């Protein structure tokens with residue numbers, strides 16, 4: 077039950093991050109989002125209401141764009157930029173590679189070994205459709221595209 081709830085949260089985060097990072101034209105005539113689920117893109121939903129006259133604006137009053145998106149995430153306990161370990165699927169073998177989430181079709185991964193045997197970070201460019209193998213420890217990574225379905229990418 078708990079792991080199911082976690083998965084739902086993760087999917088929400090990934091989808092909305094993808095929306096915010098897309099380069100669609102900005103529409104500013106949108107209602108200010110007061111939580112992540114209300115963010116509709118890099119648009120008016122990420123413009124704060126501003127401070128009331130005679131008061132000093134708080135971050136929530138005046139932050140806009142990606143900064144506001146990050147603040148909204150923090151209020152909900154969600155790290156929108158996913159700075160922690162982003163890989164949570166797979167076991168690193170050729171049959172069951174670690175799945176590396178990406179919004180652009182590829183992502184650099186620093187492999188530091190597995191199973192308690194650590195090595196210096198070895199950087200791999202994990203591309204969609206071609207699993208990447210670490211020469212040091214043999215761990216296998218594959219890209220998992222999370223962007224908009226049908227969105228053009230290389």
Ligand SMILES: [Zn+2]
Pocket residue numbers: 187188189190195198210211212213214215
């Ligand atoms: Zn390795």
